[in-house]
Amino acid sequence: MSDTFDFDDENEGGQRKASLRQVAAFMWKHWSSQPLKLALFGLFFGLAVAADLAFPFASARLVETLTAGPTEDGRRAAAAGYGVVALLALVFYMARNIGVRFWIPFASNNMERIVSDGFRDVQRFSSDWHADNFAGATVRRVSRAMNAYDVISDTMVWYMLPAGAVLIGVTAMTFVQWPAIGLFTGGAIAAFLLAAYLMGRFYIARPLREYIKADTAIGAALADAVTSNATVKSFGAEAREQARFDAIVGRWRAEANRTWRRSTDSWVLQNMLLFILQAGLLGLVLLEWSRGRATAGDAVFAITSFLLVSGYLRMLGENVQNLQKGVADIEDVVAYAAERADVVDRPGARAFKPGKGEIAFEAVSFGYKNAAENLYRDFSLEVAAGETVALVGPTGAGKSTFVKLVQRLYDVNGGVIRIDGQDVRDVTQASLRRSIALVPQDPALFHRSLRENIAYARPDAPMEDVIAAARRARAHDFIAALPNGYETEVGERGVKLSGGERQRVALARAFLADAPILILDEATSSLDVATERDVQAAMAELKQGRTTIVIAHRLSTIREADRILVFNQGRIVEQGKHAELIDAHGLYAKLNAMSRGELLADEAA
Numbered sequence: 001m002s003d004t005f006d007f008d009d010e011n012e013g014g015q016r017k018a019s020l021r022q023v024a025a026f027m028w029k030h031w032s033s034q035p036l037k038l039a040l041f042g043l044f045f046g047l048a049v050a051a052d053l054a055f056p057f058a059s060a061r062l063v064e065t066l067t068a069g070p071t072e073d074g075r076r077a078a079a080a081g082y083g084v085v086a087l088l089a090l091v092f093y094m095a096r097n098i099g100v101r102f103w104i105p106f107a108s109n110n111m112e113r114i115v116s117d118g119f120r121d122v123q124r125f126s127s128d129w130h131a132d133n134f135a136g137a138t139v140r141r142v143s144r145a146m147n148a149y150d151v152i153s154d155t156m157v158w159y160m161l162p163a164g165a166v167l168i169g170v171t172a173m174t175f176v177q178w179p180a181i182g183l184f185t186g187g188a189i190a191a192f193l194l195a196a197y198l199m200g201r202f203y204i205a206r207p208l209r210e211y212i213k214a215d216t217a218i219g220a221a222l223a224d225a226v227t228s229n230a231t232v233k234s235f236g237a238e239a240r241e242q243a244r245f246d247a248i249v250g251r252w253r254a255e256a257n258r259t260w261r262r263s264t265d266s267w268v269l270q271n272m273l274l275f276i277l278q279a280g281l282l283g284l285v286l287l288e289w290s291r292g293r294a295t296a297g298d299a300v301f302a303i304t305s306f307l308l309v310s311g312y313l314r315m316l317g318e319n320v321q322n323l324q325k326g327v328a329d330i331e332d333v334v335a336y337a338a339e340r341a342d343v344v345d346r347p348g349a350r351a352f353k354p355g356k357g358e359i360a361f362e363a364v365s366f367g368y369k370n371a372a373e374n375l376y377r378d379f380s381l382e383v384a385a386g387e388t389v390a391l392v393g394p395t396g397a398g399k400s401t402f403v404k405l406v407q408r409l410y411d412v413n414g415g416v417i418r419i420d421g422q423d424v425r426d427v428t429q430a431s432l433r434r435s436i437a438l439v440p441q442d443p444a445l446f447h448r449s450l451r452e453n454i455a456y457a458r459p460d461a462p463m464e465d466v467i468a469a470a471r472r473a474r475a476h477d478f479i480a481a482l483p484n485g486y487e488t489e490v491g492e493r494g495v496k497l498s499g500g501e502r503q504r505v506a507l508a509r510a511f512l513a514d515a516p517i518l519i520l521d522e523a524t525s526s527l528d529v530a531t532e533r534d535v536q537a538a539m540a541e542l543k544q545g546r547t548t549i550v551i552a553h554r555l556s557t558i559r560e561a562d563r564i565l566v567f568n569q570g571r572i573v574e575q576g577k578h579a580e581l582i583d584a585h586g587l588y589a590k591l592n593a594m595s596r597g598e599l600l601a602d603e604a605a
């Protein structure tokens with residue numbers, strides 16, 4: 001069954017993704033970003049805590065006045081005591097409620113920033129990173145971090161800080177009056193905190209992390225199966241996918257049970273300590289009373305403060321678990337922030353200065369991360385400005401890789417790639433890629449309107465330009481025939497379009513980009529022969545004044561290229577014009593003969 005559990009992507013490899021210190025620094029960065037709101041909140045919240053702390057005192061005083069009996073003075077004192085107790089309660093509620101008003105925007109601003117930063121981090125990661133990670137897992141991690149922030153700060157600021165203040169305050173107050181009891185209270189509280197920490201650290205942390213891993217795996221598995229739903233359907237494999245998913249959810253259930261059970265164990269221990277504290281405190285004060293060293297008011301003081309303390313401690317005990325879960329939940333995104341992307345802009349990298357579109361590979365070597373050996377070894381090539389170059393060759397020969405390297409989706413292991421004389425590593429990635437219009441081998445559209453999809457390179461392009469590009473790509477007619485025309489939404493990745501329609505939208509998008517370099521990776525492979533010919537005629541004028549790289553298996557489409565490069569296993573084995581290559585009787589001539597012999601071409605290659 002091991003294959004059922006392989007929804008851990010590479011981010012789940014290690015034990016812990018970010019250290020506690022990193023998490024703390026991350027939280028602090030966000031907390032300290034809005035000092036005014038935080039200070040105002042702290043002011044009112046501090047006031048509430050102070051009112052809470054004064055409560056046992058005020059209660060004790062009130063009871064003292066009552067024990068004197070309902071004399072004239074006694075009544076007045078009782079009324080005053082009542083006023084104080086009531087006022088403290090009122091101050092407590094008011095201050096808390098005002099404090100919350102400052103807390104709300106403080107919290108939502110930070111959550112907004114965390115999710116936005118998370119998205120920025122994910123966007124900056126390399127193509128390799130994205131290939132290694134489940135989209136669903138990433139989505140789950142980033143969205144979980146938002147809530148985790150909320151849980152951590154609520155726990156720390158709402159529960160732990162006030163609890164800490166109240167505990168220290170009560171211990172100090174008790175200590176002043178009865179040092180021995182104060183020591184007992186302090187010791188019991190310390191034992192409570194230590195127990196909560198030790199249980200969290202050594203008993204709960206590990207299952208908790210497994211539990212979160214299982215939670216991430218649910219996101220990964222769901223997204224993986226849902227996005228490939230068409231495949232699942234076509235193989236009638238729903239039951240199999242259901243079983244696979246259920247196994248993953250089953251793992252989550254097992255981990256959740258373990259974690260929650262252990263949390264409950266931890267509560268039991270904490271509750272016991274709490275009981276010892278409560279019973280001990282009251283018992284000791286009564287003992288003092290029996291020796292004539294404490295009054296009825298003192299007993300009231302002890303009872304009220306233990307109610308107060310136990311209320312805070314209970315909140316604390318419950319929230320220690322939340323805090324721990326929050327920290328574990330946010331670790332992924334904290335690690336994102338610290339992670340270096342594989343392909344980064346050099347510090348001070350300048351914008352790419354588009355020229356005429358000259359491309360030069362100088363002694364380039366490159367291999368994919370996990371490949372046994374380099375795909376490209378000592379690869380050199382020059383493409384002149386304005387030239388139309390065709391890349392052909394068997395599948396897996398490294399043609400699409402060539403395109404990815406030009407775009408600098410990967411960094412080379414050796415050698416240099418220059419475009420218009422600029423090393424691709426010296427310029428910003430975004431500016432470089434904006435100078436390259438690409439129709440990829442498997443174009444994916446956004447689930448947005450056709451207009452937005454076509455105008456993706458130039459979002460502010462006027463509608464006439466969008467339509468002109470669509471006409472060139474022979475996409476206008478089918479778009480115009482749709483009830484909503486250019487406003488039609490195309491479905492996720494463009495699933496509501498036919499393969500050829502999707503391809504023509506991708507072509508229109510590249511045409512509109514109007515970049516000095518145009519790259520077409522199997523860009524017309526899904527079109528019928530007549531449409532393909534039309535698109536090529538339209539392309540002929542587009543090629544004017546720009547460098548064009550065309551990758552094609554259908555050799556009939558690239559005959560007119562200035563130069564044909566025949567790739568095999570990451571090397572250029574032949575190059576020249578169509579006629580020259582035919583005469584050379586090499587790989588090209590063979591591929592050509594086979595493609596004329598139809599359909600066998602791909603197999604034989």
Ligand SMILES: Nc1ncnc2c1ncn2[C@@H]1O[C@H](COP(=O)(O)OP(=O)(O)OP(=O)(O)O)[C@@H](O)[C@H]1O
Binds near residue numbers: 369371394401
């Ligand atoms: N992201 C990746 N990680 C690891 N290996 C990869 C990756 N992308 C491609 N490869 C491998 O690199 C080799 C070259 O792939 P490439 O996509 O460049 O081939 P191609 O010439 O475009 O083939 P096709 O004609 O089938 O599109 C293949 O063996 C492929 O398995």
Ligand SMILES: [Mg+2]
Binds near residue numbers: 399400401441521
């Ligand atoms: Mg390819």
